[in-house]
Amino acid sequence: MMTPPMMTPSDPTGIIIGAVVGGIAVIGVCIGVAIVLRLCRLRRKRNRRPNQRRGVQDPALDFDIESRAAAERAAADKAAAERVAANKAAAKKTAAKTTAADKKAAAEKAAARLHAIFPEISEETLAAVLFQCEHDVDAAVSVLLSMNEAPVPPSSAPPASTLAPKKAADEKKAAAERAAADKKAAAEKAAAEKKAADKKAVADKKAMVEKKAAAEKAAAEKAAAEKKAAAERAVVEKKAAAEKAAAEKKAAADKAAADKKAAAEKAAAEKAAAEKAAAEKAAEEKAAAERAAAERLAVERAAAERAEDKVSHWRMALGKMANARSELCKAQDRVRLLAAVAANEDESLRDATKVRNEARVALVRVLEDALSAHDEGEKERRSLTAEAAALQQQQQHGECALTLAEQVWRIGSDGL
Numbered sequence: 001m002m003t004p005p006m007m008t009p010s011d012p013t014g015i016i017i018g019a020v021v022g023g024i025a026v027i028g029v030c031i032g033v034a035i036v037l038r039l040c041r042l043r044r045k046r047n048r049r050p051n052q053r054r055g056v057q058d059p060a061l062d063f064d065i066e067s068r069a070a071a072e073r074a075a076a077d078k079a080a081a082e083r084v085a086a087n088k089a090a091a092k093k094t095a096a097k098t099t100a101a102d103k104k105a106a107a108e109k110a111a112a113r114l115h116a117i118f119p120e121i122s123e124e125t126l127a128a129v130l131f132q133c134e135h136d137v138d139a140a141v142s143v144l145l146s147m148n149e150a151p152v153p154p155s156s157a158p159p160a161s162t163l164a165p166k167k168a169a170d171e172k173k174a175a176a177e178r179a180a181a182d183k184k185a186a187a188e189k190a191a192a193e194k195k196a197a198d199k200k201a202v203a204d205k206k207a208m209v210e211k212k213a214a215a216e217k218a219a220a221e222k223a224a225a226e227k228k229a230a231a232e233r234a235v236v237e238k239k240a241a242a243e244k245a246a247a248e249k250k251a252a253a254d255k256a257a258a259d260k261k262a263a264a265e266k267a268a269a270e271k272a273a274a275e276k277a278a279a280e281k282a283a284e285e286k287a288a289a290e291r292a293a294a295e296r297l298a299v300e301r302a303a304a305e306r307a308e309d310k311v312s313h314w315r316m317a318l319g320k321m322a323n324a325r326s327e328l329c330k331a332q333d334r335v336r337l338l339a340a341v342a343a344n345e346d347e348s349l350r351d352a353t354k355v356r357n358e359a360r361v362a363l364v365r366v367l368e369d370a371l372s373a374h375d376e377g378e379k380e381r382r383s384l385t386a387e388a389a390a391l392q393q394q395q396q397h398g399e400c401a402l403t404l405a406e407q408v409w410r411i412g413s414d415g416l
Contacts, residue, residue, distance in 0.1 A: 023090035069225035076218040087207040317370035324363035331356035
């Protein structure tokens, strides 16, 4: 029985090295192109920038410079981030390729071991069983042993004495070949892993150096742009502060002038209001004086009317007194005449005597009424005499006391 040839796994080291070197070359070319473009752009901007006098800046230009600096910083940060992402992607791709190569080598190694153990089974069957067992050699061996446990007819089975030495020799040879293949595969795998690790370390170191250089360059450019922007911003802030101070000074002067004008207008308004109040007060006092004079005149007129009424009543009383006296005289004359002519106890004499007595009573009543009117008139005369004396005394002493009616009117006007 011939032993089938061992399947040696293919060496993926060259493919991995080529991929890593190609990725690094592409990254280096991208970085170089970005740096060249950046330098050309900065040179064009520097050539286009106008020469301005020192200390005089245009705010629009300052804003444009700040925006360009911010855009450049953002572009530098974006380029650095893209480089880092590219390095990470290359490392990830390299790790994926290494993992795939390791998986492929392990699968080929497992297939070689299964073929060495079961040479009578085809390679397709072994690969299918190994794939179903997820490249687990022990599980695949168990499955294949269960498949090979089919019963063999006694007539077709060779004698045990002839098969045992040959089977032992084949197993010994297969075990030696497996050991040699495992040793060779382990050595190749270790060499490939060491080579991949060295290349990865070199690539990582180079990427780190490039990243550090790019970061330092970006930081230097950023610091220069920030310094320049800070200087320009300081000039703009100084100019803005001067303009603000001038505007505040002008606003303060305008406010002071407005306050002064408002104070003058307020003083004029207050003066006009005071004059108006004084005029109104004078008008009120004049009206009050006129009302007091009118009231005084009305009181005097009422007093005169009352006095005239008293006088008329006194005259009427005197007329009544004269009439009563004349009637009494007539009644007495008749009584005397009748007393001299008539007899005693004459009826006409009695009537005349009665009329005389009634005339006497009437005269007495008229005299009483006249005396009463005379007493009231005397009392009023005395009151008027005393009031006239008091007014004359006040006039002599210069007093201007208000009368009761004037005081009442003044209290009412103050309340209103």
